[in-house]
Amino acid sequence: MSQHESVGALIRRWREHRRRSQLELSIAADVSTRHLSFIETGRSQPSRSMIGRLCDELDVPLRDRNGFYLAAGFAPPHPEHPLDDLGAARSAIDLVLAGHEPYPSVAVNARWELLASNRSMSRFLAGVPQRLREPRLNMLRATLHPDGMAGQLANPVQWRTLTVRRVRRQYERTADPALADLLDELENYPLPDRPSEDVPGDHTDMVTPMRLDTPFGRLSLLYVVSVFGSPRDITLDELAIETFFPADDATREILHQLASSEEAAAVSRGGG
Numbered sequence: 001m002s003q004h005e006s007v008g009a010l011i012r013r014w015r016e017h018r019r020r021s022q023l024e025l026s027i028a029a030d031v032s033t034r035h036l037s038f039i040e041t042g043r044s045q046p047s048r049s050m051i052g053r054l055c056d057e058l059d060v061p062l063r064d065r066n067g068f069y070l071a072a073g074f075a076p077p078h079p080e081h082p083l084d085d086l087g088a089a090r091s092a093i094d095l096v097l098a099g100h101e102p103y104p105s106v107a108v109n110a111r112w113e114l115l116a117s118n119r120s121m122s123r124f125l126a127g128v129p130q131r132l133r134e135p136r137l138n139m140l141r142a143t144l145h146p147d148g149m150a151g152q153l154a155n156p157v158q159w160r161t162l163t164v165r166r167v168r169r170q171y172e173r174t175a176d177p178a179l180a181d182l183l184d185e186l187e188n189y190p191l192p193d194r195p196s197e198d199v200p201g202d203h204t205d206m207v208t209p210m211r212l213d214t215p216f217g218r219l220s221l222l223y224v225v226s227v228f229g230s231p232r233d234i235t236l237d238e239l240a241i242e243t244f245f246p247a248d249d250a251t252r253e254i255l256h257q258l259a260s261s262e263e264a265a266a267v268s269r270g271g272g
Contacts, residue, residue, distance in 0.1 A: 007051070007071040008040040014058045015040075017175055028057045048074055061110070061174050062237040080234035083107075083115050089228065089236055096226070100243050102259030104221070110170065110238035111178055112139045119262070120255065121244075124149070124214075139242070140167065140182065143210075144189050154211035154218070157196040160186065162208060209247040216254050220247040 005013075015025055022040070026033040031050065038044035046054070051072060055065045066076030083090055097105045097118040104121035108114055114137040117125070128142045128149065142148040144160055153159055164186055171179040197211065209220040221244040231237040246252035 005067075005071060006042050007046060007068055008042045010064075010068050010071055011036075011046075011054055011058075012040040014060055014064075014175075018058050020058070025054070025057060029053045046072060048072075048077075059173065062231070062234045064175075066234075078232060078234055078237075083235060083239075086233065086235065089233075093239075093241065096241055096243075102255045103244055103246065105241065105243040106139060107239055107241050108139055109235075110174055110176065110240075111182065112141075112167075113137070114139055115239065120259065123258065123262075124212075138182070140186060144186055146190055146192070149212070150189070151192055152212045152214055153192065153196075154213050155197045155208075156192050158198050158208060159210055160189070160191070210244070216258060217250070219251045219254060221245065221251065222247045 015022070020028075022033050022036050026036045029036075029050075030053070035044060039046050039050075048069070051065075051068050051074070055068060060068070062078040063080070066078050069076050083093075086093075093107050093116060097107065097116060100120075101118055102120050104124055105118045106114055106121050107116040114125075125137070125142060128137065129147055132138075132142055132145055132148055140163055143153075144150050144156075144163060150156055164183065167179055167183045167186065170176075171183060207222075209222050212219045212221070224243050224245065226241045226243070228236045228239065231239075246255060
């Protein structure tokens with residue numbers, strides 16, 4: 001967002017990004033088309049409540065909403081706290097991650113940058129080189145980069161297609177230029193030099209598993225995303241908890257065995 005954009009220009013840009021006409025938006029936000037036109041051209045200034053209604057209808061992320069209020073001369077209403085300062089929300093995140101053991105789970109921001117993970121996911125990420133962890137580990141980069149986990153993917157073509165689709169959806173929602181750069185990066189990664197399997201059926205995030213050939217055996221994992229309802233903090237608005245569930249009995253058994261072995265080793269070290 002340009003620091004010099006007026007609030008009207010921001011409203012128009014987001015309305016066009018959402019592919020909505022002035023008539024559609026004015027009806028949804030309960031404002032006359034004439035008044036909306038005046039706001040977009042700068043002939044009228046919106047009130048705080050009007051900005052809130054328009055942002056709600058346009059599904060503007062909280063980070064960008066603050067820019068609307070600042071452009072209109074109002075104080076931004078949405079705070080942004082570090083994850084560790086979120087109190088009960090941080091505790092809830094930790095409980096979800098821990099409760100998902102022995103299955104992998106992470107908390108990420110809107111760009112898929114890692115914020116927190118459980119032990120199971122940390123085990124899978126252990127082999128990701130340091131240069132892919134700076135300045136912050138990106139889960140999609142770690143999964144699809146040739147030096148990351150891409151060599152373990154049994155269905156890399158299929159999984160990259162699904163991942164690219166997810167990034168496009170996120171970009172449509174947020175209009176974040178960094179996601180456009182990430183999308184271009186992911187699409188240009190070379191594919192592993194080996195045959196790529198395809199999981200039969202509809203290719204959607206919910207029903208297509210990630211298949212990994214690991215030192216522990218073949219893992220087949222289904223992917224689910226959870227978000228916070230009605231967040232008022234920017235960090236929470238951009239945060240998602242990504243969980244992986246075993247798609248077959250063999251994967252379930254391997255994950256439980258790994259967790260049991262790790263716990264036994266920890267007990268042995270403590271007893272020594």
